[in-house]
Amino acid sequence: MNSPSLADRFRDGLWRENPGLVQLLGLCPLLAVTSTFVNGFGLGIATLAVLVASNAMVSATRRWMQPQIRIPIYVLIIASLVTCIELIFKAWFPALDRSLGIFIPLIVTNCAIVARAEIFASKNPVGSSMLDGFVMGSGFAMLLMAIGLFRELIGHGSLLSRLDMLLGGEPLRGIVITDGGWLLAILPPGAFFSLALAIAAKNALDRRRRRGGAAHRPARRTSM
């Protein structure tokens, strides 16, 4: 495997191999917390931080890692990092922590994290692994934010409400477009519909680009 370029790796994490959109990993938090943008953002950033740190630690200890004990080591590392993130949220973003509740500790169960540890960090140097964690984490976080934004707009009729949970201060209602929206979007089924729409949109975009690309230049052979 020759090392892919930086742009290529970002394209992988954010689009081609997006952990949520393509690999469909970490769906439980994705579906549960994305009822508003701020919630999606909070969990996205928390997951991103855990992913970068866990990739770094797994990569740093990979020389001593024996195959038989690698899984318990991943579990140890990820669980301690998630505990740290939870404490940090409680200390600096208490309102957000209250709003996300159990889903911060549940980052432990996000298979996207253990997947990156196994697939990438256990075989690559620290810097590269951290970049991988950042790219994949960003892809996941952006999907959470996008779905949060969409569901909040349709379901609550508002944009960016409760930004105070990030910035502190008085509760903010954000940009209110209509008072109350289409309820379905913020109920659990709305999460599934929104994710389905996001996946469909991605596939449609990909297909159009492939068709458009084929018309202009000779078909590109993709090797992955």
Added chain:
Amino acid sequence: MNGIVKGGATLAVIAALCTALVAFTFVMTEERIEANEQAWLERSLQPALSGLFYDSGVTESMIMIPPPHGLPGSEAAIVYRVYAEDEAVAALFVVSARDGYAGPIRFLVGIDVQGNVTGVHVLEHRETPGLGDRVETSRSDWATQFDGRSLLDPEPTGWAIKRDGGQFDQLTGASVTPRAIVKAIRDTLLYFDTHRDEVFTMQAESKE
């Protein structure tokens, strides 16, 4: 055999490192977290005390009334006494309405010594998002309609939502949640009416 020892040792070292990391973070955040909890509690009491002047440290005047107490909710009721220069001005009841749409609704009712509601603030609930959750002060002004009301205004029979012939607004598409809350506020007012002296003379719970 050697492999097992080596594996075990590696695992032990990494476990120790991880524990150290968590312990370090805990020590770094402990103080802030405790301050946040305290601030959150004080702040969540505020909306139920609108328009009152009172001494700080409301959380230190907490009492717990064990069941059966006649207040809404089946667990021990938490009451904060509010003083201004050592003079009782109000009492804050943490009550739960048990007949909500989805599980109990925990909320604060502030009542001044004359028996007027100083504010209602929902703390915890599992009502339907977009319908019942508009009882939250951060989502709509519904809960402000109780400010200044008492058992004389309206009479106890008027303490119901309009659909049931009372005087209080329900929410469009949700009447179960408002009905439960109105009833719980009325019950709290009735309790305060008969137990006023007890509430203010009880010994505060020592914090442990």
